[in-house]
Amino acid sequence: MSGTLNGRAVVFKWITGEDAADHVRAQQEEAEALFPRMANGPFRVPEPLAFLSGEGLSVMAFAPGRRLSDLVRKAGAAERARLLVLAGGWHRCHTAERRRGAAFGVRYWLRQREVALPKFADGTDRKLARGIQQKLEALAPALRGVPITQARIHGDLTALNLLVDGDVICGVDLQSRAWWPLAKDAARFLVQLTATCPAADGPRLHGIAQADMEAFRASGVLEAEPAHLLPCFIGIELAARLQSPTLAAAPRARTQALARAYLS
Template sequence: MSAENIPLPLVLEASEELTDLQNRRKAVAAFTAESVLAAHERSAVYAGLYDGQPAILKLFRGPNFKKKARRQKQEMERLATFMSTGRYRTPELLDAWVNLGITVTTRIEGKTLAQALIRASLGERDHLIAEAGHWLSRLAGPTLFRDTFAGKFWLSRKRNDLPRIQYPPDMVLARALLARLEALIPDVRGHSVTKAEIHGDFSPPNLILTETALYGVDIQSVAPQPLVRDIARFLLYLHIVIPQRDSGLKFGVSERDIDVMLGTVALPENERQTLLPFFIGLEMVDKLARLRPDHVRAAALRGAINRYLETV
């Protein structure tokens, strides 16, 4: 097994861990690993074959590994009731061994939405973003509800990210962002917010296009979250990684991308004008804390933040 961009010791550790589990549980040996897709302290992800079928095996680690595997199993079973057919889908759960922290799902062969967007024309880009919006609407639809928004909670979470920022100019930007978000609290606190059981990781790399469907992958446990949060994350990813060159900016990201996405997701007008900029700002703080200062995307992120601070 091999994997790009994963330190070799982690790849070897993940390979040995899976082999040990397969020796202990014969049924797990039906999975033949071909590569390690991810490996860290919380989980390891393998691509391979399960009973001859292309599959993804996820091995949860840590003190709550059984609980995490159980929650993913339950979520995949729930999604199968309404996202196993049609245009907008999620992978099928093939098997699970909760006591071992293992789930196995079908491996979707296709092109990620991120890959498709790179070479897309303007019209194709609009279509692909709209498709992503339809997928999110399908996912969220059965569990949509209204709640009262408490902005301070989200702001306090992002303040906890500050110690991770070591580059002084980025710390200046982060503090300016947090100050701007603090100033927005009176405009968002107590507002009605649309929530749903969603995963919080809605982004182009986690959507795969096939000839017949659009799949959302890397599905884990869910929690009731603001729908606008996933939209903000998706839009910021687009602007930083696959920017729209022929569009004006709004809230620091492409205004055209915003319009296309919100043309497919039923988000009330008050959330579009108040909560969307608030969550885009939160996502900017999050990305600033996660990206290395010399990362290829860091300059684009700083540019988006500066534009956000000028206009929001």
């Protein structure tokens, strides 16, 4: 919710539920860690102004710009590529100073998806999820224990949570405290983008437009990661999206089409 505070344009966010205080503290921790180095330049986060964890309230300075999702829908090929280069650059900048090496526990991630399979109510979604699980199992031997990069990622990096104002891009809704594989946010971004703002016809890689993938990766954000890691997380994100009970009919149909392309 937008408003003003002491004459400044701000965004208020109220969080309810048992974990509200923890969410606000996480948002405060992230914002205060990131803002000193992402207050200026092309890759930014909003200025943190106030946090009241007991009330589930956070107040951030208003960030100018339009949602990346709205801009991408109307963009031609060249402008779409420019916007996705910006998005990949933001992901790299956001994680640049909070990274660490780790051995990839591929079985953990596959087990999460395997346990979820019985929860699929829709037959089409269940069939696609089983196909994705089989593909992930085929990828697993090449990924077991390989060195990867973990980072304090956004956690919900999508075109909805990136605001673009000219050549400046600002990430919002920051509240993740977790260390996760760097490729997880990249996969989430590309899956959500393709399911909601698909590119025009062209070559596809793992269901994602090759031009989109190349533009997002142009910053080098994933240059040190194993080749099969991003395809693995694309499958994981796809299966999780298919499982969502709140996904409306049209987005679900697009996600199903993306899953079929991933499996083809």
